[in-house]
Amino acid sequence: MDQQTKQDLKHDQFIDTTKHGIEWATENRRSVIVGSSIVVALIIVVIAGAIFYKNRSEQASVAFGAAMQSYQTPLAQPGQQIPPGVKTFPSVTERAKASNALFMAVADKYSMTPDGRISRYFGGLTFIEAGQNGPAETTLKQVADSWNGDLSALAKMSLAQLYRQTNRDPQAIELYNQLTAKPSSTVPAGLAQLQLAELYEGQNKPEEAKKIYAQLKDKDPKGPAGMLAAQKLNPAPAAGPGIQQQ
DSSP states (O other), X not given: OOHHHHHHHHHHHHHHHHHHHHHHHHHTXXXXXXXXXXXXXXXXXXXXXXXXXXXXXXXXXXXXXXHHHHHTOOBOOTTOOOOTTOOOBSSHHHHHHHHHHHHHHHHHHTTTSHHHHHHHHHHHHHHHHTTOHHHHHHXXXXXXXXXXXXXXXXXXXXXXXXXXXXXOHHHHHHHHHHHHHSOOSSSOHHHHHHHHHHHHHHTTOHHHHHHHHHHHHHHOTTSHHHHHHHHHHSOOOOOOTTXXXX
């Protein structure tokens, strides 16, 4: 087969292939257009969703900042001289109520954002400070059941404190044991164990408390929990008469 014949065959094959492609595109033109449109639409949805989430996150951050500013507002005693333009609250309860409204508004409006989820946790804390234990428990349980392990641990720790304040020690003990079994960066196992030991001391069960302190001391003697446990096991003697403490 000479060179010219080979070139003619390649040319014919190219023409056939091109023709076939054109015929396929013509026959499937509608499906190609629809498929391309779907891909483009999906890309637009993803980009629009990302922009929307970014805007919502920024709005949530601003609103959370305003709530935290309220929560950190100083308290003023009756008759205390306040500089002009400085906002204060007369009591912890009043500050908690005002801040709680802001935190819960952020939590409800921006629930899918990180600041929205953190706001719900602070909402639970401020419910406690405002003396509203029922809403506090409900709110903290919502946070405790969330997928965010660090935030969930904080909520469980606060719930345990609420249970102790409301004479529900068995429920507090259960939460401390959960936090010990599944520690997080926000609530290490040692911290949960120290709180449990403190609870036992309040129940007049010193032997149970000592057992926990001894375990912490042996497990991590140079860590914060271990060192504090050692101090609990061997408290420094009180200064005697005539001895001045520096």
